[in-house]
Amino acid sequence: MKKWISMLLLCTLLGALTACGSDTVKEPEKKPSQADTSGQEAEDAKEPAAEAAEPENGKESLSDGKGKKGLVVYFSWSGNTENVANSIAAQTGADIFKIVPAEPYVDDYDELLDIATKEKQEGERPVIADTIENFEQYDIIYVGYPIWWSDMPMILYTFFDSYDFSGRTIAPFCTSGGSGLSGTVNSIKELEPEAEVLDGLHIGDSASSDPDSAVEEWLKSLSF
Numbered sequence: 001m002k003k004w005i006s007m008l009l010l011c012t013l014l015g016a017l018t019a020c021g022s023d024t025v026k027e028p029e030k031k032p033s034q035a036d037t038s039g040q041e042a043e044d045a046k047e048p049a050a051e052a053a054e055p056e057n058g059k060e061s062l063s064d065g066k067g068k069k070g071l072v073v074y075f076s077w078s079g080n081t082e083n084v085a086n087s088i089a090a091q092t093g094a095d096i097f098k099i100v101p102a103e104p105y106v107d108d109y110d111e112l113l114d115i116a117t118k119e120k121q122e123g124e125r126p127v128i129a130d131t132i133e134n135f136e137q138y139d140i141i142y143v144g145y146p147i148w149w150s151d152m153p154m155i156l157y158t159f160f161d162s163y164d165f166s167g168r169t170i171a172p173f174c175t176s177g178g179s180g181l182s183g184t185v186n187s188i189k190e191l192e193p194e195a196e197v198l199d200g201l202h203i204g205d206s207a208s209s210d211p212d213s214a215v216e217e218w219l220k221s222l223s224f
């Protein structure tokens with residue numbers, strides 16, 4: 001059995017005693033300056049500076065096929081979510097931006113489990129290395145993440161704290177070992193009440209190396 005599954009079961013059993021459940025995650029605050037990030041790092045997060053990369057397929061980044069300008073933003077530790085992100089960017093022509101932590105995660109899986117547990121328990125907001133330039137130019141943002149402990153990794157909370165999603169459309173997608181979207185779409189709706197949040201896409205980690213048809217079907221199903 002994968003270690004995260006046994007640890008998840010253990011956390012569920014211990015419940016409130018272990019403070020491992022999702023209700024232990026601090027309610028994210030809206031502004032970077034108010035989040036757990038501090039000092040210059042939080043200041044830096046306010047003003048997008050780095051440019052989102054153009055998609056490699058050479059498509060016009062203006063179009064997602066529905067006349068809106070799209071951006072794919074994702075975090076991925078082991079590459080599964082990245083495969084899905086690349087497929088979305090290739091199929092829509094959206095720009096793409098990878099969320100990279102300012103302090104890189106370890107390569108060791110067991111160590112990562114411990115780090116992710118601590119981040120969740122303490123409601124941390126890991127600092128993102130780069131910022132997105134002219135975020136306001138995007139109408140639809142495809143947001144991708146692996147499921148960590150039945151939730152988004154805490155660095156996604158940093159991301160949602162850092163930008164103004166009012167009037168924009170969010171299309172969430174995730175990969176995971178066995179859990180589905182795990183309530184993350186509702187979490188995003190709570191974080192971004194002024195945005196339209198569409199139905200999410202979940203792809204299991206074993207299917208994530210060949211995501212094109214699932215992505216195509218999902219994109220067709222979205223109405224925005």
Ligand SMILES: Cc1cc2nc3c(=O)[nH]c(=O)nc-3n(C[C@H](O)[C@H](O)[C@H](O)COP(=O)(O)O)c2cc1C
Nearest residue numbers: 076077078079080081146149150175176177178179
């Ligand atoms: C810290 C950690 C916690 C995880 N928790 C879960 C979980 O709660 N449910 C699940 O189905 N998979 C869980 N997984 C498995 C990942 O969601 C899955 O392998 C995902 O596809 C990894 O995506 P990536 O390659 O983009 O990082 C966890 C993995 C890690 C590293």
